Amino acid sequence: MTEQSPAIRVLMMPRETNAHGTIFGGIILSYIDQAGAVGAIEAGCKRVVTVAMNKVEFHQPVFVGDLVSLYTSVEKVGRTSVVIHVDVRARRQRGAGEEISVTEATVTYVNIDDAGSPVPIAG
Ligand SMILES: CC(C)(COP(=O)(O)OP(=O)(O)OC[C@H]1O[C@@H](n2cnc3c(N)ncnc32)[C@H](O)[C@@H]1OP(=O)(O)O)[C@@H](O)C(=O)NCCC(=O)NCCS
Numbered sequence: 001m002t003e004q005s006p007a008i009r010v011l012m013m014p015r016e017t018n019a020h021g022t023i024f025g026g027i028i029l030s031y032i033d034q035a036g037a038v039g040a041i042e043a044g045c046k047r048v049v050t051v052a053m054n055k056v057e058f059h060q061p062v063f064v065g066d067l068v069s070l071y072t073s074v075e076k077v078g079r080t081s082v083v084i085h086v087d088v089r090a091r092r093q094r095g096a097g098e099e100i101s102v103t104e105a106t107v108t109y110v111n112i113d114d115a116g117s118p119v120p121i122a123g
Contacts, residue, residue, distance in 0.1 A: 001085060004071040005042060007035035012066045023062035031070055032056070032086045032105045039072030039084040040109040044121045048109040051081065056105040066090040069099065080118035081110045 008031055018024040033050055040048045062068060068090050075083040088103035113119045 002074040004073045004087060005039065006069060007038040007072045007086075008070045010068050012062055012064050012068055014064050017064060021064075023064070023066070025058060028058070028062060028068075028088060028103055029053070029056065029105075031068070032088065032103070032107065035070035035072055036084040036086050036105070036107040037109060039074065039086070040082045040111075042072070043074045043077055043082045043084070045082060045109060045111040046122070047112050047114075048082075049112055049116070050107060051110045052108040054083070054106045054108060056103065058103050060090070060100065060102040062088075062090055062102055063092065066092055068102075075106065077121060079120055081108055082121060083108050 012023050016023050016027045037048050071087045073085045075085050084107050086105045089099045090102045091099050110118050111121045
């Protein structure tokens with residue numbers, strides 16, 4: 001696995017909460033998908049689609065006001081696909097204090113051409 005690279009940083013807002021008042025898991029999944037796509041492009045892909053979210057683990061809740069950062073590392077580069085590990089970390093209380101790991105995921109992207117067909121990754 002390669003070293004972690006920062007992909008996205010975002011401050012969590014009240015509009016992103018679920019019925020319990022914490023951040024809705026689907027919001028985090030959306031950021032994971034975007035961050036992973038950044039990682040895939042950095043790994044040599046030109047245009048990507050998500051083919052699989054192989055694993056997602058929610059370790060800790062995310063709260064309104066958390067400063068959330070998503071880091072990516074490359075797990076595997078195939079012929080047309082790339083597997084990206086995404087680590088989601090949160091700083092509580094609007095960015096104060098220590099960053100803790102809240103969620104992690106493994107996502108597979110496929111490098112595609114204009115017609116949407118898989119094409120080899122340039123490398
Ligand atoms: C991704 C897509 C282009 C792959 O097409 P395909 O005809 O299945 O392609 P292939 O069988 O040639 O596989 C291409 C690569 O994807 C990998 N792959 C295919 N299905 C996979 C799966 N379920 N999990 C992990 N990898 C997968 C293959 O192993 C291959 O990798 P490699 O070239 O590095 O060995 C096609 O399935 C697709 O368009 N899916 C929809 C993607 C999308 O819209 N995502 C957003 C959803 S909102």
